[in-house]
Amino acid sequence: MQLTTKILLGLGLGILVGLILTGSPDIATTYIKPFGTLFLNLIKMIIVPLVFSSLIVGAASVGDVKKLGRIGGKTVGYYLCTTAIAVTIGLILGNVFEPGAGMTIPVTAEIATKEAPALVDTLLNIFPKNPLKGLVEGNMLQIICFALFLGIGATSLPEEKGKPFIDFFDSLAEIMYKITAFIMSLAPYGVFALIAPVVATNGPAVLLPLLKVIIAVYIGCILHAVLVYSSAVKAFAKISPIKFFKGIMPAALTAFSTTSSSGTLPVSIKCVRENLGVSEGVSSFVLPLGATINMDGTALYQGVCALFVAQVYGLDLSMSQQLTIILTATLASIGTAGVPGAGFIMLTMVVKSVGLPLEGVALIGGIDRVLDMARTCVNVIGDTSAAAVIAATEGELHYPDEKISA
Structure with missing residues (x-):
């Protein structure tokens, strides 16, 4: 049985057991959750040395600094373009589904706002x-920077x-790749x-009142x-969408269950190298950055x-506000890099940027974990698609019919 199938089985059984234990969540939290925490800790253990x-x-x-700069420019450009497309899709679906229309949920919770650092400071x-x-x-941006300087410096020395x-x-x-393979063998149990x-x-009860938000986000993802991703790839x-999604499925499922892009990084590197044929140089640069x-x-x-919050309060967002x-x-997406709870900080920034009541963010709190699974999964799929696209443009992609080195 393939690892992807095992992970899917673990996911399905986890949902089934969770539904059975809905009336007794303490049992799941006390006796099952520690094994999931252990799996996450094992993944986190290898992130820094691996990256x-x-x-x-x-x-x-x-080796070539100019080439490294070229790859970096392509990578950042790809990420910014796909991010702009993603938020546009979200706005379109928000207008179509109108998830907040007709809802009268009293908002009493106070939101502890946390300012995102300025882009220059980041x-x-x-x-x-x-x-x-x-x-x-574990500051990923600083680790990436220092590692790049060391790698370039080492190649500048005599052999x-x-x-x-x-x-x-x-x-x-x-x-670290070997250790990753061992940890991934435990993934079905961890998931x-x-x-x-x-x-x-x-x-299911807490999800029903906000089901339209969940459906809109999942359809958008x-x-x-x-x-976007399969078209780019x-x-x-020149990789078919089926081969692409099949190749990165272990990383996507790990992201879905762990809700951590950084935690999924070892799996992502393994998938793009072994299943898509992305070179070590490109995967080692593009994926940690992503x-x-x-x-x-x-x-x-x-x-x-953002549209959900506006609709709950009966406010209409103009086209300029949506832009x-x-x-x-x-x-x-760059300004909040490396900040814990980046998704929440981004949401408060977006809500404030168009003058919406900040308390509306509290409405999302009950379902944020469910939404986080979908958005992290898409984040990771985007990272792997970027690795394939950048590798292809640099001539460093071994196509499926070629022998792919581990």
Whole structure:
């Protein structure tokens, strides 16, 4: 039985057990959730050493600083374009479904707002004053920056001095890939243990009043993945949508259950390298960057939820306000990079940018975990599509009929 099938079974069984335990959520939280937490901890354990080592090797394998800049420009451009498309799809669906129309939910909860850092501050914070502190804290942008400098610096040295350094991190990266494979063999159990408590705690009852929001977000995520990502991969990488989605399915399912783009990163790297044939250099650069700044699913969710809040309060958003939402959500995808709870911060930013009542965000709180699963899944699919597209444009994609190295 393939790993993807096992993960799907774990997901289905988790939902079933969660529904059975809806009346007794404490059982799921006490006895099942710890296994899910353990699985997440194992994944988080390998993120920093895997990203750090693979980025150094990736930068060293590119060697040319101009080429690295070209790949970086393509990657950021791809992410910003797809994010703008995603939030546009969200706004269209929000207008079509009108999820907040006719709802009269009293809003009493206070929202503790947290300002997102300014874009300039985020860009300056990419360059670490203390790189070791960045590694310890898991600051992905700083880790990416420091690793790129080390990789480029190592290739600038004479071979006898730079090669031992690169060989060490190459060996470390291969070790991390092996550990990733072992952890992924536990994924079906981890997915089961993560989903069951969520379903048991929330149950179907809490989801029904806000079902239209959930349906709009999920339809938007599916449309974005099928129309935008598969079209891009087909046009640039010449990979059929079926092969693409089949190849990245383990990463998509892991993202759906863990709601963590960074936590899914080891799986994403493994999928694009082994199943899509993306080179080590491109995957080691594009995917960590995407896990940090690419928020297509989150941006789509912003569009739907902003209109939902407006409709609940009986407010009409003009076309210029909706364009403001597109711009704010697109720029916020970079501006909130590396900030815990980035999706929530982005939503408060978007709501404030068009003058909507901030308390409306509280209405989304009860279903945010359900929405988070869909938007994180789309974020990760977007990362993997970018890796395939960038690799193809750089001539570093081994097509399915060729031998793909692990």
